[in-house]
Amino acid sequence: MNPPAEHLPTPTPDDGDLLFGAAADAYARFRPGVPEQVAWLLADAMTGVPDVTLLDLGAGTGQVAAALVPALPRITHVDLVDPSRAMLREAVVILHPLMGNRTLSCHEVPADRFDPQRADYRVDLITCCRAFHWMNRPTVLAMADRVAAPHATLALMGDGSLWTHEADWTGALKGLIQSYLGPGRRAGSRGTYTEPNRRYEDDLAASPFSDVSQHLFTFPRAWTPQQVIGYLRTTSFARPDLFAERHAEFEAEALNLLEGHADDSGQLTEQVDFTVLLARRPGGTA
Template sequence: MSLFDSVEHHYARYRPRLPDQVVELLAQELAGAQAPRLLDLGAGTGQVALSMFPALPPAAHLDLVDQDEGMLRTALDELRPHLGERTATVHAVPAEKFTPAQPGYQADLVTCCRAFHWMDRPAVLAMADRVAAPHAVVAIMGDGSLWTHEAEWTVALKALIQSHLGEDRRAGTTGTYREPGRRYEDDLADSPFSDITEHRIPFTRAWTPRSVLGYLRSTSFARPDLFTDHSGFEEQAEDLLLRHAKQNGVLREDGVFTVLLARRPGVSR
C-alpha cells in the first residue's frame, strides 16, 4: 500500500460489502418491480449498490447520496463496469438535503448502511417520507466495526490503536466518537416509518493483515492523519496481525449484520 493512496481508494477496496443473505432480504422488498428505484444514503464508495447489482433488474435506477464528492466519484468508477442497462446518479449533499431531480420521483427502497449514526436522523426520515413510494421500505443496516468486534485479534488491535491515540475512539478531525443518544428503533418509531422488523443475520469474514491495514486507513478512528508516526503504527499493527493470523494467514471475524426494515403502518408486507 502506498502512503499516497486516497481514503476513497482504501474505502472502495477494503470496506466489506453486504452479506449475500442481506442482499436476498432487501431483494424481497423489490420483488415484482420492473424498474425499481434504490435510494442509498451515506453511500460512500457504493458498497450497498455494488452488493445489490445481482438482485436488480436491468431497468433499475440507483441514487447514491453522500456529502463527500470524492467518495461519490470513486463510487461511479466502481459502478460503471457493472451498470449494464441500469442507471445511477450521485448527489453530493447531506442525506436530509436530498432532492430528486425528476418530478414525481418515488424510491422503492431507501437504504442506509453503517452511516445513520452520523446523520440528523429525524430530518433524514422526514426526507424519506417525502420521496419514498407508499409501499417503500427504509432499511437501516450495520454490523459494527473492527473497533467494536470482540475477537482476540481485534481486542489486541484496538489496544494498540489506543496506545497511540488514547483510550477514546477518535472521530472527525479533532473529536471523539459518542454513541447515539437513542436507539435507531426509537428514531424510526417516531417517524412515519414506525412499523419495524429486525433481522439479525450471522456472517463470517476472512481478513488478511494487509486488508485490515487498508480498512483501518478508511476509518474515522485509525486514519493516517491521526497518528504522529503512522508508519510506525502500521509496522506494529502488521506484526500483531501476523502473529494472530498464524499459519493460514487469515484473521476471522464472526459477527451479526443487523437490518431494521421500517414501513409506514398499514402497508402490507
C-alpha cells in the first residue's frame, strides 16, 4: 500500500489547524466516510475481545469511529487524536448521538505525541485512515507499541484522492488545477509534493507490528459536481487560499467542467480501491 501523495512532516497543532482547521465543516460534509465492509473487517479483527478501546490517529472529523461504533458494539471507549481543534469539535458533534454509554476522549496533539498518562492504559484497536502520510511514521509506530495490548490490531487504511484517481473527469480536473497552481502537486502551505521512498508495508516490517495482512475493497463511488467542489476545499492540493483572489473563478470553472463530464443523472463515478493493512505483533492474536 503506497502512501497517498500528501507526504509531509508531522504538523504542529497550529499547523494542523492552519492546514485543515478552516475546512473542518466541509471535511465533515464532503469527505467520503469509511465503507461499511471495512468497518466489518475491523470488527472481525476484534473477535474475542470483550471490551474494546479504540485509538484513532489523525481522526479528523471522526469518520472511523462513526463507522466502527455501530459495527462493533463492544467498543467501550474511544480516543481521538488530531492536531486540529476544529476537526475534533466536528467529531464530537458527529459522534455524540452514536456513543450511548461509551466514553470519548479528544487529544489535540499530533499522533506521535499521544500520551494517555495512565500506566495501565492499553488499546485494543489502533486505526489511521488517510492520515499516516502526514505523520512521523517510525515514532508513531513506537508510540503504538507502548500503548497497545498484546493482542492489539493496528489498521492503516486509505483510498488515495481524486488527484491520483485515473478517469476522464479527474484528469480534466487535475489539469484545471495545474493551470492555476502550476504542474507540481501543491502540498498545503509547504510547497509541492515529493514522492515518498518508503511504503507503509516497509514501515510495518521494521516495527513491532510486522505480521501484516492486506485487504482490498473495490467499489464505485458517486459524486455530484457540487460534492467534488466541496471536497476540493478540504484537500492540501486545492485549498481555497492556494488560489488567493482567483478561488471563486477556479470554482466556477471547475463546476462547469464537472457538469460537462457528469452522466445523465448528474453524477460522476470514481472506481475506488480502498486498502486496509491489518498489522499485529507476531503471535499476537485476539
